[in-house]
Amino acid sequence: DPYCFALKMSILQYxxxxxxxxxxxxxxxxxxxxRFGVQQLTLxxxxxxxxxxxxxxxxxxxxxATDMQTLHEKLRYRVNMYRLREERDVSPKVFAKMVSSILxxxxxGPYFTEPVIGGLEGDKPFVCSMDLIGCPxxxxxxxxxxxxxxxxxxxxxxxxxxxxxxxxxFETLSQCLLNAMDRDCISGWGATVxxxxxxxxxxxxxxxxxx
Amino acid sequence: FRMSRxxxxxxxxxADPLLQERTGHVADFTENALSIPMSVASxxxxxxxxxxxxxxxxxxxxxxxTLAFIFQGGVIVAVDSRAxxxxxxxxxxxxxxxxxxxxxxxxxxxxxxxxxxxxxHLGEQCRLYELRNKERVSVAAASKMLANTLYQYKGMxxxxxxxxxxxxxxxxxxxxxxxDGTRLKGNLFSVGSGSTFAYGVxxxxxxxxxxx
Numbered sequence: 001d002p003y004c005f006a007l008k009m010s011i012l013q014y015x016x017x018x019x020x021x022x023x024x025x026x027x028x029x030x031x032x033x034x035r036f037g038v039q040q041l042t043l044x045x046x047x048x049x050x051x052x053x054x055x056x057x058x059x060x061x062x063x064x065a066t067d068m069q070t071l072h073e074k075l076r077y078r079v080n081m082y083r084l085r086e087e088r089d090v091s092p093k094v095f096a097k098m099v100s101s102i103l104x105x106x107x108x109g110p111y112f113t114e115p116v117i118g119g120l121e122g123d124k125p126f127v128c129s130m131d132l133i134g135c136p137x138x139x140x141x142x143x144x145x146x147x148x149x150x151x152x153x154x155x156x157x158x159x160x161x162x163x164x165x166x167x168x169x170f171e172t173l174s175q176c177l178l179n180a181m182d183r184d185c186i187s188g189w190g191a192t193v194x195x196x197x198x199x200x201x202x203x204x205x206x207x208x209x210x211x
Numbered sequence: 212f213r214m215s216r217x218x219x220x221x222x223x224x225x226a227d228p229l230l231q232e233r234t235g236h237v238a239d240f241t242e243n244a245l246s247i248p249m250s251v252a253s254x255x256x257x258x259x260x261x262x263x264x265x266x267x268x269x270x271x272x273x274x275x276x277t278l279a280f281i282f283q284g285g286v287i288v289a290v291d292s293r294a295x296x297x298x299x300x301x302x303x304x305x306x307x308x309x310x311x312x313x314x315x316x317x318x319x320x321x322x323x324x325x326x327x328x329x330x331x332h333l334g335e336q337c338r339l340y341e342l343r344n345k346e347r348v349s350v351a352a353a354s355k356m357l358a359n360t361l362y363q364y365k366g367m368x369x370x371x372x373x374x375x376x377x378x379x380x381x382x383x384x385x386x387x388x389x390x391d392g393t394r395l396k397g398n399l400f401s402v403g404s405g406s407t408f409a410y411g412v413x414x415x416x417x418x419x420x421x422x423x
Contacts, residue, residue, distance in 0.1 A: 185300055
């Protein structure tokens, strides 16, 4: 029956969602869509997928929502313990290694999320993405993840300019995310963009097509 | 490799000697005929397209919301315009309302090609009716022609959930027709994957005396 809708989607596309991180001149941008849904049904438009770890480090977790929440709480615990022991904030490289180890610990029963990390290592931008079992990929331009990752890669390749100022980075990052979301049924319903600079973080919510 | 011709206008006899003469490119322009391969049972072959493990590009588009209802001002038809292949949006500007003729509209849900082709075919049938009977075809008759055509292809994998809406001598008319050959007369219908949501809104807000 063509009208019974139980789609055979991969488990990573059950909730949908997209995250993107991009580097600029001494700044990093990280953005996500805000949709929460179950396959084709949309339930909320205020479900962010990017979390603050510290003032210079953000983590994006697209994929299965329950695993995203659990992983975020586990990492929050580990980061807090690190800060108590080391009496300093965790740096992006060390944090990426931490995430990678936790994911590989569950090699044969993984968390269905492919994280994206964006932060400042001193004043140098750092972006990293990994697959669901923790293989890290560090690039010097941008990383993407989520249900529209192919569209995101395509548009980032076209629109990315190295060493942009925070304002220009915001525009480029937003356009990449918005246009890729418009080609994906299970991402969208708003966007949140964070621009991290050495002086602070600017966060903006974008009003987008609500479909 | 022989192909037979499935004639959907008049039931032609394939053994007819006149048909045997049509060879080469002349046969390709034979009107009102669809080719099906003779070597394989055609329904089994066509069921290949219903398998769940197909690559994305081979899956037909089903994500749609269409609705229509009768009210004091006539019939109103509303459709979305998205086409999706799995989770990928292939187009945001699809025309899902098909103009069968100046007073009949059809909607598209299910396979886009199936709906577009057979509703165009219905338009041809309606025009021929007008020429033979010197009056416009009624919505009831038009929807019945479509339903009967689809019933002939029942089980062969056509995918259509369409509404035929229009105006005739007895006023506004609305029928739901689908690929199983179902034909239902009604005042309010919604078809497609989003139909459940549309029914929720319609059932709470519908009144016959809504203004335009």
